[in-house]
Amino acid sequence: MEPDRITNLPDNVIEGILLHLPMRDAVRTSILSSKWRYKWATVPYLVFNKVFCPFYQNPTDITSKIVSIIDRVLVLHFGVIHKFELSHREFEAVSDIDRWILHLSRRSIENIVLEIWQSEAYKYLAVGIEPHKLPEPHVELKYISIYINLNNHEDSLTFLCLLSTAPNLDELEMTAHPEEQTIGGIDTNFWEDGCWNLPFSKLRVVKITGISGAKPEMDFIKFVLLNSPALERMVVEPVFTSDRWELVTKLLCFKRASNQAEIIYKNP
The missing domain is CATH 3.80.10 (Leucine-rich repeat, LRR (right-handed beta-alpha superhelix))
Structure with a gap:
């Protein structure tokens, strides 16, 4: 039987492939084999944009779907996170952003990009008269x-x-x-x-x-x-x-x- 070339790829090659894939496709690689199942969970760049979730859906449905997926990705991810980006014109600002930022603050995050267009401006982190610092x-x-x-x-x-x-x-x-x-x-x-x-x-x-x-x-x-x-x-x-x-x-x-x-x- 011919060897499974995808399964037997070196770890550094797999990591290189995942780095060049959109987040959606990186997660999908988990079905390739048991070796690939959780490889995506170590990708240091988490980008959730129009490629990750197309524009053609109802804005409310898109927001609900994105929240659910980001929650799942952050729970399952166990590697270092260098960058977190949420950029989607149909995404409606929600209080879940608070939880994500607090979670990321404990993960040695280097780069956070939030681009939100829908609904009234969401005022995360600032409560009361003075700005509140994150826990760390x-x-x-x-x-x-x-x-x-x-x-x-x-x-x-x-x-x-x-x-x-x-x-x-x-x-x-x-x-x-x-x-x-x-x-x-x-x-x-x-x-x-x-x-x-x-x-x-x-x-x-x-x-x-x-x-x-x-x-x-x-x-x-x-x-x-x-x-x-x-x-x-x-x-x-x-x-x-x-x-x-x-x-x-x-x-x-x-x-x-x-x-x-x-x-x-x-x-x-």
Whole structure:
């Protein structure tokens, strides 16, 4: 009888194959043989996007299905998780995100990407007046990519909470969406408040896109520059604005904790 080539593949080859498969297909490999059954459960990159769950289904059904699958994947996964990404235009924000983030915070996560479009903005992690920290710092979290409305008070509290639990943050990418209706306007001095003691001691690269030049957005940029002694480069790419030169002037006038910090302005 001819040897089963799939079953007898070396472990490093199997791991390489799984890394190049979408999450859905990686899980499906469990039926190939007993050797493959739980190999997918060690994949360090968990990406749940449109490939994982197509758009054509009813949004409510998609949300329920995604929640069920992510729960199962996280329970069965027993390896290191370097990246967790949830990006789906039909996914409706749910409180289950709380559980997932708390779970990931105990798994040496390095990269969390949440892109949620449906329903009202979901305010995870931020409860009450002050942002609540996660149980343990994300010491392995070195990259954050977030889509946020800085004109919204609760969004900003949530953002603060996430930043405060990433002491080794190396790169921050933020996309603003000021065009959305603000729910509970932000205090005009929110980012200027002296109680936010968040020194970004290892932050080197920041990319900010989609801003319109609103005061909360500019205050946030100023806040980052003042608290990032290791910053090397900040890229700012706003949406179209008639006050381009005024925005550039403000950026160049902001004080910087790092003498090496370079501000790169990109025309929209």
